[in-house]
Amino acid sequence: MSITPAAGKAELRKQALARRAALDAHSRRGFSARLVEFGLALARRLHASAVSAFYPIRDEPDTLALLGALAAQGFRTLLPITGGRDEPLTFRRWRPGDPTTPGAMKIPEPLASAPSLDPDLLFVPIACFDRRGHRVGYGAGHYDRTLARLRALGPVTAVGVAFACAETPELPEEPHDQRLDFILTERELIDCRGA
Numbered sequence: 001m002s003i004t005p006a007a008g009k010a011e012l013r014k015q016a017l018a019r020r021a022a023l024d025a026h027s028r029r030g031f032s033a034r035l036v037e038f039g040l041a042l043a044r045r046l047h048a049s050a051v052s053a054f055y056p057i058r059d060e061p062d063t064l065a066l067l068g069a070l071a072a073q074g075f076r077t078l079l080p081i082t083g084g085r086d087e088p089l090t091f092r093r094w095r096p097g098d099p100t101t102p103g104a105m106k107i108p109e110p111l112a113s114a115p116s117l118d119p120d121l122l123f124v125p126i127a128c129f130d131r132r133g134h135r136v137g138y139g140a141g142h143y144d145r146t147l148a149r150l151r152a153l154g155p156v157t158a159v160g161v162a163f164a165c166a167e168t169p170e171l172p173e174e175p176h177d178q179r180l181d182f183i184l185t186e187r188e189l190i191d192c193r194g195a
Contacts, residue, residue, distance in 0.1 A: 008172040009136045016128035016136075019165040021059050031163065031186040032062040038184055039066040039123060039159075043075055046157055048121035052078040052091050053161075055100070055108045060125055061161050064096050071095035078119050080146075081109050088145040092116055118150060124180065126162035133179035133192030134171040135160050147178035157181045164188075 043051055051070050053063040071077045080089040082104045092110035094100070100108035124143050129135045137143055143158075150156040160183040167185075183190040 012168050012171065013127040013136050013138075016166045016168065020127075020163055023059070023163060023165065027163070027186060028059075028062065032065050034186055035061060035063060035066045035123075035161065035184065036069045038189055040069055040073060042157075042159065042182070042184075042189075043070060043073075043121055046121055048075060048119075048157075050076040050078055050091075050117050050119045051121045051123070052080060052119035053123040054125045055079055057107055061163065063123060063161065066123065067094075068096040076117060078117055079108075079110050080142075082107065082142060085140060086145070087142075088149045089142050090116060091119055118153065120154075120156050122147070122150075122156065122158045123184075124158050124160050126160040126166055126183070128166045128168050128171065129160055129162055129180070129183050130168055130171045131183075131190055131192065132170075133160075133181065133183070134173060134177060135180055135183075136171060141176065144176050144178045148176075151178070159184055 053067050056062050067077045077095050078091040079094040080091055082089060092114040094110040094114060099111055101111055103109035125137060126135045127137055147158055158180045160180040162185055164185040164187045181193050183192060
């Protein structure tokens with residue numbers, strides 16, 4: 001019996017999340033500083049208009065300092081809003097210090113009164129990735145649907161954010177998968193556009 005792409009992804013996700021959970025606090029703090037440095041540089045280089053990042057949960061890389069630095073430099077910063085299981089994400093304005101409310105997935109989200117806006121630069125969470133720009137998230141497909149929607153509207157850049165331990169040689173592909181343009185780890189910025 002052959003393993004389906006979805007089953008293969010689930011196993012790779014499980015292994016990568018276990019590796020991530022084992023990382024020490026020093027590695028985590030260092031990556032947060034690197035996110036600020038490289039994230040700001042990338043936003044400037046791409047002349048981003050609106051930048052989204054994810055509110056970190058569990059042991060994900062901490063993107064809050066990046067959002068704060070972007071907002072301080074005049075970028076419009078956003079957090080995703082999770083709707084139904086088969087819907088793409090939407091985005092609302094938010095900067096560190098603004099109030100949040102638990103969303104559908106119990107992740108902090110901006111209040112409903114915050115303005116909606118589509119990002120042209122997204123920092124995307126990753127459970128595991130390969131150097132071709134393929135990613136595995138938590139399995140709901142929100143970012144694949146979101147990137148497909150945004151790319152149909154115009155240019156958008158997606159940057160996966162993950163610790164280097166999340167890398168795997170090759171991920172199984174499915175027709176709905178949306179590739180990342182870059183992947184930022186604590187070690188390097190990987191350009192996946194030519195992969």
